[in-house]
Amino acid sequence: MKTYRSACPLNCWDQCSFIVKVKDNTVVSIEPDPAQKITGRFICAKGRKHISRLRRPDRLTFPLIKTASGFQQTSWPEALALAAAKIKEALSRYGPLSLLHYYDSGHGGLLKNIESRFFSALGGCTVHKGSLCWSAGLAAQTYDFGAVLSHALDDLSNSRLIIVWGRNPAATARHQLPFILKARQKGARLIVIDPLYTATAALADEHISPRPASDGALALGMAHLIIKEKLVDEVFIRERSSGFAAFRQMVEDYPPEKVSAITGLPAGHIIRLARLYATARPAAILLGYGLQRHSNGGNTIRAIDALAALTGNIGVPGGGVSYANLQVAPYIDSDYLEGEDLKPQRRYYPKPRLAAALQHQLKEPPVQVAYISRANPLVQVGDSAALKRAFAAIPFKIVSDQFMTDTAAAADLVLPCTAFLEEEDLYYNSMSHCYLNYGPKIVDPPGQCRHEYEIMQALARELGATGFPQLPAEELLAKLILPLTREKGITLQQLKAGPLWLPGAKSIPWRHGPFATADGKFNFYASAAENEGSTALPHYQAPRELGNSRLHRQGFRYWFVTPHPADSIHSAHRLPGESKKPQVYLSPQLAEEHGLAQGDRARVSSPRGFLEAEVSVSPKIPPATVMVYEGWWEHSGAAVNNLTSGELTDMGNQAALYDCLCKIEKV
Ligand code: SF4
Known part of the structure; x- marks a missing residue:
């Protein structure tokens, strides 16, 4: 038996380091490498699955x-x-x-x-x-900060409040969860903002479920209240940001009542969340990628970045808006x-x-x-x-x-x-x-x-x-x-x-020195965004299909969302026979409305195409939403992108895959 070191090549947040044991040219085991501080204690089932994948009989072995x-x-x-x-x-x-x-x-x-x-x-x-998958958010953070950097996970222990916004670490970033839960044990409040009641939401102190694609309006509504109640960090705004005056004027247009109508959240909840975020400093926001897969996705990320800047939650231990961490790439x-x-x-x-x-x-x-x-x-x-x-x-x-x-x-x-x-x-x-x-x-x-x-x-x-x-x-x-x-x-x-x-990697980005933007400041108002066809100020725009009355008349009324599952990563990893059958998840209300019961077969369609799969009725799904996990191949009958469009988000040349209205019917 020989032992080697390697790492998981999958498109996963965590990139586990592996200890691999090999005998007679066959991989016998893949275990976590304890030398890696973040992933050294366990790896997930997807990582272990590599062993059987290497020797699957359907592997392509000749041209x-x-x-x-x-x-x-x-x-x-x-x-x-x-x-x-x-x-x-x-x-x-x-x-x-x-x-x-x-x-x-x-x-x-x-x-x-x-x-x-x-x-x-x-x-x-x-x-x-x-x-x-992620370039709208990358573009957004580049406009705001000049680069895309995240706080080190162990810095969460300094946070008093952690908002996991559109990310589901319990399923898709398993090694982040212990850091979040440890901070919570130390007293940090954990809030999950996600239309779906995810496995991470189940572990939180509070779950807030706005309508899909309304997160940007929620952030701007929170900014409205934080400014109105003078809960801003004046020193950060004065010394480290630019464009605040224009931003302040713009968010006057997002009072809680209007934001409530957009998000479906009670105005009182929006007000309470804004006050909590502004006062429970330091507060960390962990962003997922789903909320920027809408036609307004880049501006959604920019609106959330602005919240952190308003409250001085940038460059401080326990703060930040962590989206991605591109610190190694410049050294390649x-x-x-x-x-x-x-x-x-x-x-x-x-x-x-x-x-x-x-x-x-x-x-x-x-x-x-x-x-x-x-x-x-x-x-x-x-x-x-x-x-x-x-x-x-x-x-x-x-x-x-x-x-x-x-x-x-x-x-x-x-x-x-x-x-x-x-x-x-x-x-x-x-x-x-x-x-x-x-x-x-x-x-x-x-x-x-x-x-x-x-x-x-x-x-x-x-x-x-x-x-x-x-x-x-x-x-x-x-x-x-x-x-x-x-x-x-x-x-x-x-x-x-x-x-x-990486030696010298920043644990707390933007703590010292200028931002990487042209003026060295956090940009509430980003001319770079305007120059590249977006708007200089973040704003909320209703997702494209929501305003299409023809679609509504044709019965396409439900959000079609396709998040990442816990057991697979994209279609490249979802090999035939490795997963349970595809399922269409919907709320009890929607199931009842369409005469659907657990185990029925349903057809979900958009103007572009359809899929068919077994119904799973779940109270974790909001009423007007249909969910199918991504990654299914065509032969499964549930290839989700038969329904989605080739439309782009508002920046970053990214797919607005979640801007998709659908209808559902019993087969
Ligand atoms: S897929 Fe699993 S094993 Fe691979 S990096 Fe992610 S958590 Fe680790």
Whole structure:
């Protein structure tokens, strides 16, 4: 038995460090690495599931070419020659912009991102801007603070009040929960704001359930009262912020009665919450990502940031508005990774609009070859039916994956790639902490699986793309962390010794010195937001579909929300047979209204498509809301993005996936 260190590659807040035991080229156990302070005591079932996933019989183990009679096994030389020929033909006839590179976060390894340099070495490509999950919030916090930084989790022990706003750590960030509960034991009050009665809400002192997409109005209503009752931190506002006068004038328009009508919360509750937040200092806010997946999502985050600034809950122990923590990324050589030195041509489209972009925008030149990795866009991107049609029209599609996902099944060439533990890589993909983990190659992959880096190296040789590195993986990793080595003295050798906390990472962001905005202040009024097409002041705007009377007339009246489940992470992780059957969750009132009972089969539809699944009646769901967990594949019958749209949020080129009204009926 041999023991190694590695880390979880999943797109999870926590990024656990692992101790992996291996015998006879087989992973025997995955346990938490006690050297990691945050995740060292336990890992979740998703982490343990890696063991069986590595050896699942349905793992893709050799390249596949689609023929008239279905997929046929082929050899790597043949597969690479075909891919190279298609790319070469597209380059010569239409140029590099006819190549589409689509990727996402299905695997958190740093080396997987080197594909971007491959396309730059070919002259460029068409690639997305923005994201499906979090970029509205990133844009919002960048406008307000200049950068996106979170408080260290152990700083919660300094908080007197913790507001978990739209985040469900009990299901999706399990290692944050002990820090929250410990602070509560020390006397902090815990409030959860979430339309759904989540597992975290069940642990709180108070659960506040505003209507979906009304959180921004709630924050502005709280700001209105805090200013009116002179509960603001005048020193912070005077010395560390800009634009307060304009903000104060704007929030006059959000009195508690008006906000009550928008949120569905009694005005007295809004007033009490505002007073509590302003007086129970220091107060920490932990933001989730669901509340910014609406067409007003970026402004929602900005309104909540403003609350913290008003009350001086910024830069103080126990305070902050923690959304994400991008402290490690600046120490990675992203310019090299992206191939900026190769001066590539690039054509951008907003990621959530992939279907519409393929149908209408990406015409000159048309996309000829698509390369997809770490992603399953045919069920992950909104308006899936339109995307399936547009995807089918691309002449040649290459998908690299470990399993035959919906997207792989629609490809012309499928390349089997390695999983973590079968390859060497570096992991720093936590959204909340600042650990880096090195993961060695521990076991051989099954069949003929190859690391994407090797696939790209081979293709680069075939295509004469000399700008792509042909270095061993270890040397490339060392090159990619050169900024970390130069500025923090951390080498790959040190990272090999075990999980390492980024030296100098800030536990309490913005405690000293200026903010990273242009004027060095917290921006209540952000000209940068205005310059990029949003508004300088955060504001509340009703979500797009809510105001559509035609939809209401057609019966589309209920919010369709698709949060992350506890047992899986996105479709890349929800493999056939691994989860219980999909379910449609709805309140007893809504079930009764539609004659639905527990176990019935229901159809949930939007103007774009539908899904069908078994009904689960739950008092945890608000009355006008239908909930289905995300990640289901098409064959399950419950692929949620058949219903969602390809619309964008108000900033950050992000998918407004939760702006979706639906109707429900018994099948
Ligand atoms: S999914 Fe998250 S909590 Fe579970 S093992 Fe991976 S990083 Fe840890």
